[in-house]
Amino acid sequence: MFDWFVHSFIILLYGFIVFVILFYRYQLKKSLERVESGEGISFYSVRRENDWKAVQPLSRKSKDYLIIHWCAIALPFLYAGILFIIFVFNILDTWFFIYGNFLLFHILPFLMRRFYFYLLNDGLIIHGVFYHWDKIERVEVEKITKWHPLYGLDKEINDGYRIVFFLNQKMNRKQTIVLVDEEEKNTIVDEIEKQEKSVLLKDHTDFRTYFV
16 A cells, blocks of 8 residues: 555656646747747846856757757656656665655756746746736836845846746746846836836845845
């Protein structure tokens, strides 16, 4: 009975991971098609939140897109091999649980954190996923100056901006981007206000409580 429960749990866990990766690849591909059609306005001052380097434009040859593309192809075969080993050799070692948790809580968030941002007529592409304007609930714009949690992490983003998008959905209710150009920030804010969405501007005085 216990073995059956463990086997079922492993199948569901790995199946969920594969489904999420494949679904994200589908969303990224649909976003790419819209960008290639010339719909989107790109923002070249957006920075990746892991190394603060400039984000590559979304294209079929970009490194981030190829990572998702090949992972979506390879992961189902990898998981099929793991499940074959588990069931054929009846291996229920804790290593498989550690491996599964590592994939779920470390690899999966990494793969789904592609820092693309495009402004479209009917919505936004944030991290490769399209959100219609109806999904955007409100927006906060934070100036990255002294007292801000990101200030000092890299000189590239000092005096830049972090924009937080609050989404009207059950999961992933918040998405953020970091950019360093004021003109691009103003372009985003102007379009959001045209859509009659609430925009809150925060300066350094709003972040002093982080360090009290």
